[in-house]
Amino acid sequence: MGRMRAAAIMAIMAITAITGTTTAVPATGGELDVDYYAKTCPRVAEIVAETVTGKQISSPTTAAGTLRLFFHDCFANGCDASVLVSSTPFNRAERDADINLSLPGDAFDVIVRAKTAVELACPATVSCADVLALATRDLLTMLGGPFYTVHLGRKDSLDSPSDGPDRLLPRSNASVSDLIHLFSLRGFSVREMVALAGAHTVGFAHCREFADRVGLGAVAPDPAADPRFAAGLRRACMGFRRRPTVAVFNDVMTPNKFDNVYYRNLKRGLGLMASDQALYLDPRTRPLVELYAADEAAFFSDFARAMEKLSLFGVKTGGSGEVRRRCDQVNSFRV
Structure with a gap:
């Protein structure tokens, strides 16, 4: 040690x-x-x-x-x-x-x-x-x-x-338009915004932040979410209202490694929060998700510059x- x-x-x-x-x-x-x-x-x-x-x-x-x-x-x-x-x-x-x-x-x-x-x-x-x-x-x-x-x-x-x-601060259910607006007010471009979103390749989120989109609320599961992924989240978060601290990893594939798997997950419907998955669904941000999913070096370069800014x-x-x-x-x- x-x-x-x-x-x-x-x-x-x-x-x-x-x-x-x-x-x-x-x-x-x-x-x-x-x-x-x-x-x-x-x-x-x-x-x-x-x-x-x-x-x-x-x-x-x-x-x-x-x-x-x-x-x-x-x-x-x-x-x-x-x-x-x-x-x-x-x-x-x-x-x-x-x-x-x-x-x-x-x-x-x-x-x-x-x-x-x-x-x-x-x-x-x-x-x-x-x-x-x-x-x-x-x-x-x-x-x-x-x-x-x-x-x-x-x-x-x-x-x-x-x-x-x-x-x-951006909410877990924010639309891409809301995100672009919040970031632009602080002088960040759409590209910088999508790069900074890659921080979700590590860490975790509490179930209440995404419960609705996986079928634990009053609405049907989000069709953009992979069905097996949504079912697994429902099992993991069952009873979350009685246990408000229960949480799951943002990136279920490589949760403790900073990499570009977050973006690959979005292409497969494995985005944890609505604001994550929306980046792949919106034509203004999808090309950047595609870029970072394919090229980790490009993600790292853009992320480093955005973090310094x-x-x-x-x-x-x-x-x-x-x-x-x-x-x-x-x-x-x-x-």
Whole structure:
């Protein structure tokens, strides 16, 4: 186990060294840079990689959960770690919005662990938003996903309102038109949207998110779903209303590997959620599903670029944010 962990850390750090760049990226109120902590916390990438590697080895669901946590943070209100803040008697925080209630505990835990380790080495220096961005990239590569550059220098949000995520994050039954609209509002193309949907090649979904389309609701099963697949999901989810935490893998073929099987599944009617299967049914997105199903390298290339772009969305720099001492509360205790 020790050799496995050491090898994983070395692999992540080696890729970082080979692909690192010092190109500055403009952001709101300042600049981000891969070498942002070169003087103030030079080992931050190594510390984060070591922490997340140990967590992933002991809890293999961590990587997929963290990827989802990162998307929910960035896509709703920008990459500012606002989703990590806990509610108080005076404020219902973003993490307690209805759409965020199913975010997995392993993901929150790994960020707490990584932030704690970084704080011991470099107190009050590295933001939770940067820790989350680094952790997500490193965990993705552990699942076999593509490496991409993470520019650093984000600041953490000063608040965490709960009224945004339910309006801004895509729902499991969203139409392609709804998805295109949501992504376009944030400057993402249809191609980037379909590439980012490939994150569903790992992780799981709770039965309530797709129960209707497999015949567990008031309507007939979705004809686009493979009948045997739908029957298997009905058996797996029977009684889900009494057991709301029951869930199944997004990708039933290779659930723990980041690959292009998600897109192949859509062609076979094996998309778990309505918003997944809709990508193959709609003529605006079907050609991209076909492309990624046939060419994993094209998917990885587009996914990496889209993730790098997502990691820069709505970031806070300079005086627009802070470096939290704890990721679950702002320093001023205003929330």
